[in-house]
Amino acid sequence: MEIIIFFIVFIVLVWIIIITLKNRLIGLKNKVEYANGAVDAMFKQRYDLIPNLVATVKQYMQHESSLLERLVQLRTKAQSPNITDTQKNELNGQIDQAIRSFNISVENYPDLKASEQFTRLQASLNECEGQLAAARRTYNAAVMEYNNGIEMFPTSIFASQMGYQRKEMITATQTEQQNPNVGNLFQ
Template sequence: MLEWFFIALAVILVIVALWAVAAYNGLVTLRNLVQEAWRQIDVELQRRHDLIPNLVETVKGYAKHERETLEAVTQARTIAAAPGSSPAEQAAQENILTQALGRLFAVAEAYPDLKANQNFMQLQQELTNTEDRVAAGRRFYNANVRTLNTRIETFPTVIIANMFGFAREEYFETEDAARQAPNVQF
């Protein structure tokens, strides 16, 4: 009888150990997915940051007296392109840059020759495409963060997460133009 008890205990311990290994490996996989998704966003943000100086130079040729707006865009780009920010800090920096770019495009509206300039139109299109890729990357990143955070917070995986120091990740939330009401004028 005692022999069956030890066999049952050994089987239970093996099952618990297998579950712990699977839970740990699942958390590592999710953490790596989150890191990979963040790196993709970082690549797209860098692409965005690289387009901005060309855009500013193009506008400069047409709007020489709009120095304040051009400097605001350049300064916002410099801050946003600085490495080492958390997702929340990066989102705040990107929001400031987006607002500065909005002012730059408003300035461009006052210059019909600039709006018709092929280089400006191409840069504006590239920036729009990049913004779309950043938005897609943000959705992918946030979905992975949600999955990881849920797994870290739910029982019984929370035990393994706490034992091995897995921590919640931050979401990357920026102000979307789609969230803001359009300004319509007739």
């Protein structure tokens, strides 16, 4: 009789451990999806700001129209529903670069910098960029925890059974990793 009770207790404990491990993996996956949603929300806010900024700036920056057009094209591509997360991150890296170039170009237009509407839009975009950086850090932390969860024993056994695969972190592009030439900023 004691052996039967011991066996039942053992089976129950094993099931509790299995359920706990699987629930942890599900929680990690959901955390990554939530963090990715926060990044997407910030990208959406950025995308919504870009047309307003471009419309405000067009009248001042006629010479930099190609930069403005590139910014709009990148925004359109990044909002395409058929792109992967990796492609989206690459496009947003290009948008980051275009926004930096745009900000440098603005220095040549004192009337534009004095425009109240431009100043408000620029402040909104800067705030959005700060929130986007925070959302990216949160996403990368969630991905690191998820990747650790699916690769470490014993949860790796269940992760493979559940079809969980390693996620990629958001990383800086080659261009973003290079040191900026500060001298070019003052020309």
